[in-house]
Amino acid sequence: MGFAYIIEHMEEDDESSKVVPPWVELEYAHMRSLAGSGSQVHFTHLSQNSSNSLTEKFTKSGSDGQAEAVCHEVGVLDLIKERLGGDLEKVCLLDPKAEKELSPEDGDGRFEWFLFGGILGDDPPRDRTAELRLMGFPSRHLGPTQMTTDTALGVTKRVVQDKVALSKIPYIDHPTIRFNAKESVEMPFKYIVQNGEPLLPPGMRELLFEDMNKGFEF
């Protein structure tokens, strides 16, 4: 039995390439393998360029063991009107400020879709999930520490599909990723642990290493 995950894209396109930034692309691709075959991942509120670019990349990378991925230019509310008859109660928003914690019983069919904000987070978080919160969805939280969006999806899948309680999932908080004797990066997020290492999207380590060749914007 598969589940449906919706990511409402909330970041701006890259200025030069006019599509989603590399970080976003890696996280979105990772979501397909985290969700697993039999499930679907929908990306909403994408620009036309990004939608085309992502669809092309997903088709190229095939679908073994990966969820089906669909790109939409419409926003999540419009999609709900189209496909769920506008019933917001059927959608569960994953929100750090929710009152209730996500539990395995939330996967019993009460929710059709699980919704996430496609946001590249600040530290401390700026609470951009508030934009989705205002729309009035029922919500659940995944614990207090901020996670990357793909990690949040991975955790949600383990809870509602694999029926593992939130506290039983192995995590690592604020891991340090070391590149060599002199250089390392600390990620101020919680990650799922796999084989003793934080579970990062494929290609993310290399991207982090390359990002240190960039400067800041003032």
Place this chain on the structure above:
Amino acid sequence: MAAQISKKRKFVADGVFRAELNEFFTRELAEEGYSGCDVRVTHARTEIIIRATHTQEVLGEKGRRIRELTFLVQKRFKFPENSLELYAEKVQYRGLSAIAQCESLRYKLLGGLAVRRACYGVLHFVMESNAKGCEVIVSGKIRAARAISMKFTDVDFVDSAVRHVLLKQGVLGIKVKIMKGWDPEGNIGPRKPLPDSVQILEPPVDKIVSEPSSESREPVIPVAPPIQQDDAYAPPEAATYQAQQPEYEGF
């Protein structure tokens, strides 16, 4: 200030004065590489020594800038006329001052320089100044990425400083830590070595122990005069006490 003031209040007021003074100079003299100040109070006047890397800019043209600073401090803290003097002192070893390096890194990043290049620049300069180690941490959000902390290290550390820069999307944090080798003169490092750095001293000439040897002796008569036992106790203690001192003087 002339009125009676309790000792407690005096110390607190003193601390507040130094803190505010330091904060003022940090903001005002950031570009001049401000690295700290000392306040010396005599009964006649108060002297403030400003340590900076670019002392010429602190003084200004014909001493104008330092006169302006003196005036500002005097008015703010209500010093009587001619009772306050400001001096600028050049920071001896810029590469060993965490504050100076933090400011330098701040300006490089403000200028848009790549993080890796800017941080390695600092790391190399510090290590060339004979530091034992250095660590630089830059925390912030690069465009189209998540907020992360980038760390560049060369061994261990001690002297540290923190600076912040305003970004479009929040605040960029900069931390520089420098470990200085030890120096008995106290100029470019602490006076004492680390507890775990061991120095093996050559034994003093008169205590050189030669190879163990055996000698045939007459059978010893077991008569030990009690007076000599007291003498036997005293010298060993004095000897060990003296043996410790060469550690600090010799090197």
